[in-house]
Amino acid sequence: MSYENFETNAIRTQVEQTEFREHSVPLYLTSSFTFESAEQGRALFADEIAGNIYTRFSNPNNSELIEKLCLLEGTEDGIATASGMAAMFVSMAALLQSGDHIIASRSVFGSTHQILTMILPKWGISHTYVDITEPEKWEAAIQPNTKMIFLETPSNPALDIIDLEWLGKLTKKHKLILNVDNCFATPYLQTPAKYGADIVTHSATKFIDGQGRTIGGAILGNKDLIKQIRFFARHTGPAMSPFNAWVLSKSLETLAVRMERHCQNALELATYLETLPQISKVKYPFLPSHPQHDLAKRQMRLGGGVVTFELKGGLEQGKKFLDALKMCSLTANLGDVRTTATHPASMTHSKLKEEERQAVGITAGLVRISVGLENIKDIIADITQAIQHSS
Numbered sequence: 382m383s384y385e386n387f388e389t390n391a392i393r394t395q396v397e398q399t400e401f402r403e404h405s406v407p408l409y410l411t412s413s414f415t416f417e418s419a420e421q422g423r424a425l426f427a428d429e430i431a432g433n434i435y436t437r438f439s440n441p442n443n444s445e446l447i448e449k450l451c452l453l454e455g456t457e458d459g460i461a462t463a464s465g466m467a468a469m470f471v472s473m474a475a476l477l478q479s480g481d482h483i484i485a486s487r488s489v490f491g492s493t494h495q496i497l498t499m500i501l502p503k504w505g506i507s508h509t510y511v512d513i514t515e516p517e518k519w520e521a522a523i524q525p526n527t528k529m530i531f532l533e534t535p536s537n538p539a540l541d542i543i544d545l546e547w548l549g550k551l552t553k554k555h556k557l558i559l560n561v562d563n564c565f566a567t568p569y570l571q572t573p574a575k576y577g578a579d580i581v582t583h584s585a586t587k588f589i590d591g592q593g594r595t596i597g598g599a600i601l602g603n604k605d606l607i608k609q610i611r612f613f614a615r616h617t618g619p620a621m622s623p624f625n626a627w628v629l630s631k632s633l634e635t636l637a638v639r640m641e642r643h644c645q646n647a648l649e650l651a652t653y654l655e656t657l658p659q660i661s662k663v664k665y666p667f668l669p670s671h672p673q674h675d676l677a678k679r680q681m682r683l684g685g686g687v688v689t690f691e692l693k694g695g696l697e698q699g700k701k702f703l704d705a706l707k708m709c710s711l712t713a714n715l716g717d718v719r720t721t722a723t724h725p726a727s728m729t730h731s732k733l734k735e736e737e738r739q740a741v742g743i744t745a746g747l748v749r750i751s752v753g754l755e756n757i758k759d760i761i762a763d764i765t766q767a768i769q770h771s772s
C-alpha cells in the first residue's frame with residue numbers, strides 16, 4: 382500500500398495490525414519465528430515463500446522501516462543495518478571484490494575515509510579520490526576495474542554539492558554502481574535514486590532518528606543489488622536491532638515537519654551570521670553566497686539543517702567560541718532536535734592528516750552547527766553571546 386505524498390507514506394506504512402487491534406505498531410522483540418509445519422520451515426529456508434525466520438535475516442519492525450524508507454527514497458528494496466558505518470561498509474564489501482576500484486568524493490565522513498584507505502585495501506580493493514568541486518576530473522579517474530562511485534552531497538562538513546543528474550548519466554554511461562550517502566539531506570530534501578543512484582545509503586542516527594537516541598543505518602536500492610547485499614548481510618550479521626527499527630520508523634512519521642523547521646532555522650541563522658564582522662565566511666547551500674546555490678536549489682527541496690562558519694582568529698578563537706556556548710551542545714552528533722556545535726579539525730576529522738583536511742576545506746577555525754528545533758531566537762542569542770565572548 383502506498384500513497385501519493387511523502388508525509389502520508391511516512392505515517393501510514395505500518396506492520397499489519399494484530400488480533401489485539403493496537404493502533405501503534407508493537408515492538409517485536411524476538412530472535413526467531415516459529416514454523417507452522419516442517420514443510421513451511423523447509424519452504425522458508427528454500428526461499429520458496431516469504432516470511433520471517435530469524436531476526437538476523439528479517440523482523441517485522443525492520444521490514445516496516447525498510448518498506449517506509451523505500452517509499453520515501455523511491456527504491457525497490459533494502460536492508461536496515463546496526464549503524465550508518467555498517468551500511469557504508471556492507472554496501473561496498475558486498476558488491477566489490479579483490480581487484481575492483483572505487484571512485485569516491487574526497488569529502489566523505491571520517492570513518493568512510495578509514496574504510497576506503499585502511500580497510501578495503503586489505504582485500505585488494507583500491508580507490509581514487511576526486512574533488513566534489515572538480516566534476517571534470519571524475520570521468521578521467523575511471524579505470525577498467527572501476528565498479529562504484531561513492532559520494533555524499535551535501536558533503537560533511539564542507540557542504541559542497543554535487544550534481545546528481547550529471548553523475549547519474551556518467552555512471553550509466555560507464556555501467557558503474559552509483560552509491561550515494563544521503564544522510565545529510567534525508568529523503569525529504571533529495572532522492573538520489575530519481576537521478577540514477579543504484580544504491581542509497583544512510584546513517585539513520587542523524588536526522589532520521591532526529592532526537593539523538595539510537596545508532597542505525599540503511600542500504601536501499603534496486604532488487605538485484607539488494608539481493609547480493611542481503612546475502613552478505615544475512616551471513617555476516619550487521620542487522621539492526623528491532624528496538625532501533627521501531628524507534629526509527631516512528632521517527633520517520635515526523636521527518637517532514639522536523640526537516641521543514643530544521644531548514645527554516647538553519648537559513649535564518651546562516652543569514653544572520655553573514656552580517657557579523659567576527660566571521661569571515663558562512664556556508665549554507667540555500668544562501669545566495671554558496672558557490673553552488675543554483676544547483677542546490679535545483680536538486681534539494683530545502684537547504685538542510687547544517688551551517689558552517691569560519692571565525693576570524695582560527696583555532697584559538699574556535700575553541701573559545703565552543704567553550705563560551707551556554708545552550709548549544711558540544712557533541713559530535715548532528716541532526717538532533719538540540720542545536721549541536723562541532724569543531725571538525727579537532728573532533729570528527731582529527732584522524733585526517735593536515736593536508737587531507739585542507740583538501741576538503743576543513744580549516745582550523747571552521748565550526749559546524751547542526752541547527753536544532755529550539756526557538757531560533759534562543760539559538761541566535763546563544764551563538765551571538767559566544768561569539769562576543771570569544772573575540
Ligand SMILES: *Cc1c(COP(=O)(O)O)cnc(C)c1O
Nearest residue numbers: 464465466490562564584586597
Ligand atoms: C554519521 C555519519 C555516518 C556514520 O553513521 P553512524 O550511524 O554513526 O555509523 C556516515 N555518513 C555520514 C554522512 C554521517 O554523517
